[in-house]
Amino acid sequence: MKPAVIFDLDGTLIDSAPDIHASANRAFAPLGQSFSRAEVQGFVGRGAPNLISRLAQSRGLPGTGAAFDDLLARFLEIYEQSHGLTALYPGVLTALDDLARTGARLGVCTNKPIGPTRAVLGHFRLGCFAAVVGGDSLPVKKPDPAPLLHALDLLGGGPMIFVGDSEVDAETAQAARVPFLLFTEGYRKTPVEALTHQAAFADFADLPGLVAGISATAAP
Incomplete structure (x- = not known):
């Protein structure tokens, strides 16, 4: 075989790091937060929940709970449509x-x-x-x-x-x-x-x- x-x-x-970076910044924008590409890329590899949780915690935001679930859902909605980069x-x-x-x-x-x-x-x-x-x-x-x-x-x-x-x-x-x-x-x-x-x-x-x-x- x-x-x-x-x-x-x-x-x-x-x-895909450029699109992940851009999508993360769009998702966090309503919270007044943004990240460098190096910050985002450093957390890539263990899945979207881990990525968004680690990014949130790096800015003193909760990495679990209802607010986090909304943030993760917003990121996934943005990212699923983001391929241009x-x-x-x-x-x-x-x-x-x-x-x-x-x-x-x-x-x-x-x-x-x-x-x-x-x-x-x-x-x-x-x-x-x-x-x-x-x-x-x-x-x-x-x-x-x-x-x-x-x-x-x-x-x-x-x-x-x-x-x-x-x-x-x-x-x-x-x-x-x-x-x-x-x-x-x-x-x-x-x-x-x-x-x-x-x-x-x-x-x-x-x-x-x-x-x-x-x-x-x-x-x-």
């Missing part, structure tokens, strides 16, 4: 096409809520993913391995390779005991050598070869 190649989304396939990383489309031609089964496992996830995949016409799991698809998020393993189940099981950019993704792959390919141009804060990974890459042109190498090594 050909491997399932499952991708993180933000910081891996797409550079988001871009695919160079080489993503070609790499996905190359992997699909080899018979790889492709999926996405992200902590982004499923609504904005499907919206941005539709915006970029990324219809090649047979499984898409968002941060609210299950009761738990990455780095719990359950969402990644659920994506694999949706793809029919078998061998898997996970591709991501962050500490959360490395922890998820380790918990699921699957090979991890680290995209070095995303949102991680930890040095590459400090993260457990099978291989690292900065150019998506290298990805199909890395996948083929792992698949050949794993073959009986």
Whole structure:
């Protein structure tokens, strides 16, 4: 069976930090608050509730409760319609096409809520993913391995390779005991050598070869 190649989304396939930053500032504007891109990007990776909670707490605002729920809902409503500042990383489309031609089964496992996830995949016409799991698809998020393993189940099981950019993704792959390919141009804060990974890459042109190498090594 050909491997399932499952991708993180933000910081891996797409550079979405500019839209997340702009959406957060719009959501917090009625409260008289704004943030730098670095502040927002520093909290990306563990899902929208964590992002908005951490941003709120950084300004002395409540990170739970009814007011927070309204703030989170406002952010999600804004962000689901915000794609103009988001871009695919160079080489993503070609790499996905190359992997699909080899018979790889492709999926996405992200902590982004499923609504904005499907919206941005539709915006970029990324219809090649047979499984898409968002941060609210299950009761738990990455780095719990359950969402990644659920994506694999949706793809029919078998061998898997996970591709991501962050500490959360490395922890998820380790918990699921699957090979991890680290995209070095995303949102991680930890040095590459400090993260457990099978291989690292900065150019998506290298990805199909890395996948083929792992698949050949794993073959009986």
